[in-house]
Amino acid sequence: MKDTILIIGASGQIGTELVITLRKIYGDANVIATDILPMANEELSTGPFEVLDILDQKSLFDIVKKYNVTQVYLLAALLSATAEKNIELGWNLNMRSLSHVLDLAREKHIKKVYWPSSIAVFGPSTPSILTPQRTIMEPNTVYGISKLAGERWCEYYHEKFSVDVRSIRYPGLIGWKSAPGGGTTDYAVHIFHEALKSGQYTSFLSDDTTLPMMHMNDAIRATLEIMEAPAESIKIRSSYNVAGLSFSPKELADEIQKHIPDFKMSYESDYRQAIADSWPKSIYDSEAKTDWNWKSSFNLQELTSDMLTNIKTLVNQ
Ligand code: NAD
Ligand code: SER
Numbered sequence: 001m002k003d004t005i006l007i008i009g010a011s012g013q014i015g016t017e018l019v020i021t022l023r024k025i026y027g028d029a030n031v032i033a034t035d036i037l038p039m040a041n042e043e044l045s046t047g048p049f050e051v052l053d054i055l056d057q058k059s060l061f062d063i064v065k066k067y068n069v070t071q072v073y074l075l076a077a078l079l080s081a082t083a084e085k086n087i088e089l090g091w092n093l094n095m096r097s098l099s100h101v102l103d104l105a106r107e108k109h110i111k112k113v114y115w116p117s118s119i120a121v122f123g124p125s126t127p128s129i130l131t132p133q134r135t136i137m138e139p140n141t142v143y144g145i146s147k148l149a150g151e152r153w154c155e156y157y158h159e160k161f162s163v164d165v166r167s168i169r170y171p172g173l174i175g176w177k178s179a180p181g182g183g184t185t186d187y188a189v190h191i192f193h194e195a196l197k198s199g200q201y202t203s204f205l206s207d208d209t210t211l212p213m214m215h216m217n218d219a220i221r222a223t224l225e226i227m228e229a230p231a232e233s234i235k236i237r238s239s240y241n242v243a244g245l246s247f248s249p250k251e252l253a254d255e256i257q258k259h260i261p262d263f264k265m266s267y268e269s270d271y272r273q274a275i276a277d278s279w280p281k282s283i284y285d286s287e288a289k290t291d292w293n294w295k296s297s298f299n300l301q302e303l304t305s306d307m308l309t310n311i312k313t314l315v316n317q
Contacts, residue, residue, distance in 0.1 A: 004030050006069040008054050008097070009076030010044060011035040014219065016178040018073060021220050023047055032067050036076070054097040064109055073114040074101045080120050080143040081272050082182030087142050094146035098153060105163040113165040114227055117151050117239035119212050120144035121169060124278045131280035133241045133287045140278055151238035158237035166226045167239035171283060174303060175216025176310040184275045188213055188252060192307040195256050196315065200264040204272050207250035210281040214244025215298035215306065222294060229292040236287055243283040244296045245303065255304040
């Protein structure tokens with residue numbers, strides 16, 4: 001039987017790109033895009049789109065039955081910065097959405113689940129350089145606490161109910177097709193748009209705040225690779241570390257200046273600085289490499305050049 005895929009939170013930064021890629025593989029009609037917001041992006045109009053609030057369990061069930069859904073990619077969440085401003089919604093959305101989807105799998109209505117975790121599961125007491133898969137995890141943000149709890153639930157549902165759930169701890173994701181949705185790493189997308197538009201950018205993180213990041217193409221490829229891997233090779237059912245590259249705002253600005261010599265960068269840290277300071281600077285991902293052959297492909301030079309070229313083309317269209 002051919003798989004039918006439901007994407008929840010399809011209008012977001014990752015969802016937009018994932019829908020486009022999955023439709024190329026599974027066919028437009030077999031990838032159902034859903035979001036709490038009405039369709040805002042033309043690119044999602046190539047196949048089915050439904051408005052769905054993931055907190056509405058009955059509507060989720062009805063859509064799964066209507067389209068005979070076999071796989072769910074759950075992307076709806078409040079990200080780190082937004083969740084700090086709305087603790088109750090952050091916890092409720094990030095937890096309830098996951099339990100609704102895991103329960104569908106437990107009751108055998110769907111076969112496979114993808115749910116992303118984050119580097120936010122780590123906290124200030126975690127070793128911050130080449131952070132290993134298994135280490136001290138004491139997150140001090142609403143978002144990080146919800147992701148760590150989510151990881152424990154994924155492993156629990158796999159062990160107790162044989163749910164085939166797969167997950168990656170994404171670093172900050174950087175892509176040109178879609179806008180970021182309220183995270184601490186958003187500066188690393190906004191900076192490219194502002195560099196091209198106004199030639200200047202004020203970073204809300206200090207110049208030396210090094211964080212793990214990843215080009216969106218690598219993130220989408222990692223997502224497809226973990227979902228396509230044979231079940232027996234997915235040995236970690238909480239969530240896998242994956243590394244892309246690490247850089248600070250100053251290092252990114254320096255790289256952009258190689259393309260736009262007059263680009264001016266300034267720094268005004270806000271509440272997101274404390275979130276960033278609690279996260280790792282770099283990630284060690286040997287388990288993902290060994291278990292399902294993960295390998296990143298973008299360095300800072302390639303990422304910068306790709307972002308500037310594509311955003312320039314987009315703006316001139
Ligand atoms: P985003 O904020 O860009 O998109 C989330 C989408 O969910 C939005 O389109 C929003 O409208 C939708 N949504 C919100 N509430 C909803 C509800 N009640 N029902 C249905 N949809 C709802 O987020 P993203 O960056 O695409 O992230 C997707 C997932 O990946 C999240 O779980 C996030 O934690 C995780 N992640 C993202 C990054 C990153 O850098 N973007 C890094 C690590 C982990
Ligand atoms: N990029 C995400 C954020 O900043 C990390 O999960 O919230």
